[in-house]
Amino acid sequence: MDSDYQSQARLFKAFSDETRLRVLEMLRGGEKCACKLLENLDCGQSGLSYHMKVLLESGIVTSRQEGKWTYYRICPEGAFAAVSLVKQLTTVTVDSDRCDCCEP
Amino acid sequence: MDSDYQSQARLFKAFSDETRLRVLEMLRGGEKCACKLLENLDCGQSGLSYHMKVLLESGIVTSRQEGKWTYYRICPEGAFAAVSLVKQLTTVTVDSDRCDCCEP
DNA sequence: TTGGTGTATCAAAAAATTTTTATGTGAGGT
DNA sequence: ACCTCACATAAAAATTTTTTGATACACCAA
DSSP, X not given: OOOOHHHHHHHXXXXXXHHHHHHHHHHHTSOEEHHHHHHTSSSOHHHHHHHHXXXXXXXXXXXXXXXXXXXXXXXXXXXXXXXXXXXXXXXXXXXXXXXXXXXX | OOOOHHHHHHXXXXXXXXXXXXXXXXXXXXXXXXXXXHHTSSSOHHHHHHHHHHHHHHTSEEEEEXXXXXXXXXXXXXXXXXXXXXXXXXXXXXXXXXXXXTOO
């Protein structure tokens, strides 16, 4: 279906970092503003900004601006897409037989 | 449940590479030997070996040895674990309200 | 045993990601 | 307007991942 390996890889890269996993865990508890996330992370402000950009671009998180604050939350559509993709990537499409391509 | 961010990150890293995604796509069609995978990839033999190691260590692929050949296939348990983990990581646990931690 | 084939491993180089530091920008408040 | 705060962006440095090339190892056949 989706043959763009690069964009699929990008989605998983969003999940492939400890800091971003910590952020997701916090967001599971509901919307949070950047400053609140920062409090509970071991990274600098610009570091968080970088990580949030990765999460936003992957589609699993959305943000809204309010005054000078930015709030982040998990995006249900993006989350669903991620789950679907993992399922798709790991679903075997044949009755799994032994490969005998190299038998003598 | 699982609080080991590092090992979670490792699982997703397995999915975060174009070559490995191509391998998974091939394995969806059933077990394949290394040489068959290699034919359809743009990487060297040692490169494939490296990528397969990453996939094996993530648990989404298993291998079996037969003579001098190695056969790989998707591991249903590992695949299921991956799907579960994505679900867990993206499931919001509260009725999603606005965060007001920074309101004046 | 010897030689060839299929994979794995190691080390170095190359490439990509993450962190850090410095600076920029926009929203409010005074 | 000017200052400050919250966050973004840019560039450089640090770290991690991937690729490459050489070599090692296991298996098989002659």
